[in-house]
Amino acid sequence: MTYRIVHYINQFFAGIGGEEKAGTGPESKDGAIGPGMAFKAAFGSEAEIVGTVICGDGYFAENMDGASEKILKMISDFSPDAVIAGPAFNAGRYGTACGAVSEAVSKKLGIPVVTGMYPENPGVDMYRKGIYIVETSDSARGIKDAVPAMAKLIMKLLRAEPVGSPADEGYIERGVRVNCFQDKIGAERAVDMLVKKLKGEEFRTEYPMPVFDRVAPAEPIKDMKNAVIALVTSGGIVPKGNPDHIEASSATKYGTYSIAGVQSADEVAYATAHGGYDPTYANTDPNRVLPIDVLREMEKNGEFKKLYDYFFTTVGNGTPVANAKKFGTEIGARLKKDGVDAVILTST
Amino acid sequence: MLGGGVPVALFPFFYTCLTNNKDLAACLDDVQLVEGSALSVLKKARDLIHSGWELEANPLYGNLKPSQQPYRTLVLKSKKGETGRPVDRFSLQLIESAIAVYSDCKVTRMPGDMSEDIDSDYRYVDFALMEETLKNCGLLRKDLKRSAGR
Amino acid sequence: MVKAIEATGIAVVHICTIVPISQTVGANRIVPAVAIPHPLGDPTKSHEEEKMIRRAILEKALEALKTPITEQTVFN
């Protein structure tokens, strides 16, 4: 039989336009477009690209939930057997979109999906755990290698054949531990490793500790008196009534709320949405978590110039790392754009 | 907050025990019997830690999977004569990561889920693993006798 | 979240109760807080005393933001 495949691409690869057209909303076309032609060639008669779903990167980034839903609907309308997204190479927003669409396809449609990205694409860290992301070069010049690798992997998944190691199949590590027999027994491997470590030679740990990846410390604030400071919390303080329904744990969203003119996070207007601790203390005086009262005083004293007009809030309790990272990236981008100099982040 | 705890003359601590193991609870002087799963015991311990108690022993088992052993017993201590103590960060970190491990399990085995002969063995082993600690803390009133005849 | 914000180049100070967790999530400037249910307050104290505690922590936080560092630093 011929498998039905839907291809997801952005406005650029669809030939609609570059950055100026990034606001293009989701649309759906029959058959293959752009890089889809290369996939078509790679699939031969085994699979067919029945449709292409397109969305502008800017549109997707600004309307993630809504866009994702629309795109998913367009994809499922083709009743596909599998989906391929991208490849996105090193395009950050495109990568994030491909990752998000792929994850949604995998979770909600339950059919095989493969995308492709350059390892440093931010979409990789956000989505690698749940989906297969084929490693590509950093620019569209790498399409020649990316297409056959992605096509091969999606065909394997469609045929329900066992998928091999990342090195064998060309996908980026998903962080899944798989047992395998080595050439030597563990004790010999350990002594080999120790000898190398003592000699200062290179060695490879068999179990990398959970990622302690670091971000270099940002430059300090040289002129605090002229600094704009933003307040962020993972302690779940929200306007009373929790208008955005931030979850009490394992949060999937964060809230952005204006505090322009607010002098204190008082118990009348604010409360906690956090489900991980006794909420009494935070509810009696939300300033204990979101210290607006004292920050306003300090602002008045001129200790710093201005408290940024919005605060960002989520619940840190049990929130998946990928979500937290996504929140941080989005919050950071907005603060950067608005010229914020520093962030005070409070956690319980 | 828990009021009691057994004063031990030689040590400046009160000790208390949280468990969902009824056999063990029957052998102790100061104990809070928790209804529910091992995870409930951990969460109850977290409450105590927030009010100033410290863990005496590591909250995870050695060699028994959280999804396997329905029982859990924890010993906590509190310094005598101190109120409003700051939260012990190390205990809190341990209990939070233990809660994370337990919450990660796809299966939660409740007391009584297994047949009685298996369940009673789990209760016995839970007891046995804490026996030494309970003795040292002066909490143990009597030994649990368990027959292996089967 | 801390890391992702700092990745944009904006300095972040993390006020948190469990320092080891903050270290694990990769915060660079860390200021320890009071306790989990009330990181920047203490319900056993009067309102004014509480605000003093809160102010002390926030002043330390501003100090941390002004301090050049090369690695993870806890400002005690």
Place this chain on the structure above:
Amino acid sequence: MKLELMKVIVKSVSWGDRTEILKDGTLKVNKKELLEHVSDEENLKSIDAEIALPGESVRITPVKDAIQPRYKVEGGGQVFPGMVSDVESVGEGKTIVLEGAAVITCGRIVGFQEGIVDMSGKGAEYTPFSKTCNVVLVFEPKEGIEVYAYEKACRLAGLKAAMYLAKCVHEAGVTPDKTETFEIPPFARSMKEFPGLPKVAYLYMLQTQGLLHDTYVYGVDAKRILPTIIHPNETMDGAIVSGNCVSACDKNSTYVHQNNPVIRSLYERHGKDINFVGVIITNENVTLADKRRSSSFAVKIAKMFGVDGVVISEEGFGNPDADLIMNCRRAEKAGVKTVLITDEYAGRDGASQSLADAAQEADAVVTAGNANMIIDLSPMEKVIGFTEYVNVIAGGFDGSLKPDGSIEVELQAITGATCELGFNKLGAETW
């Protein structure tokens, strides 16, 4: 100290009139005499013995311990000191080893006990004891006996049987097939030997959580010891004995203590790449204070040795992960480079965090595999032991019993599958 292991290669086992080794490598065992020798009427209602050979369609369960038959013919003390022999120190002289043979003890100490040894099929690939010719002792306890007394009775019977077999073979007259010599000089000399080579010790963690999780050193319950120094040769004479019945895949059986592969590997590199100066044993207790005391003390001994590096091996999982990481951290902080051996509990899908603790300093880790991996064990023609565990499996929590009689279980149920002494070739990779 110098120890010669006189190895007699055992290629098969069968019952006979006399316990001896035949020229073709068959170990003949007088079953009646063996059973009389290990009988314990006070604690055990019955003991039976069976033979299980590599390749046979046989399943042994629930396995408690595996022991290699050894007997000292020269030098102080006798094998398994403090357990079935006097407390005199061992590790010098000559010891007979029945290589390729094992005594397997099989008894249901607690109802949920796992421990499967399959002599053929898929499961056989994972357990070291599918490759040994096994004399299996099957126990039933006396009515009303306490669990700890039952565990002890099984433990001692297994050790007695192993010593009996080697002793009989020796007394029947035997020429060893090969002799291996192990020697490390006294500290005063060893510290000066091989200038230019890094000094290395082995930090050997013993499971000591409590009943059914214990390890004994010269008969002393290791949870009551302060970390101490032991000569590597002492382990070869059975100075360390397992009383551990829980977590089949990563409990260290007495057999692997006797044949500790870390010690063997360090000996192999001794004088070539490293100067192997000794072994430090430490425990894995439950209280936080005990953990800190032992870790601090063990690393202090390493510092007193002035070693450049240590291999650290774990036993079990869960809270012992905290000991492993603490030992690593403290050693690295003291300037002693570490390599750790552990196994993983990453979930059936391999996506969960493998260890309960972590540290940046732990940058050199060897893994013995993910114990949560699912394996299908095909039905066997014969089962030695008790099938209760299989019934627990049928409860659907730990695995499942399929209609064709095969069992789907986690690797954890297989004896020695993810041995954290690094006994096997199994490892794990990130995919």
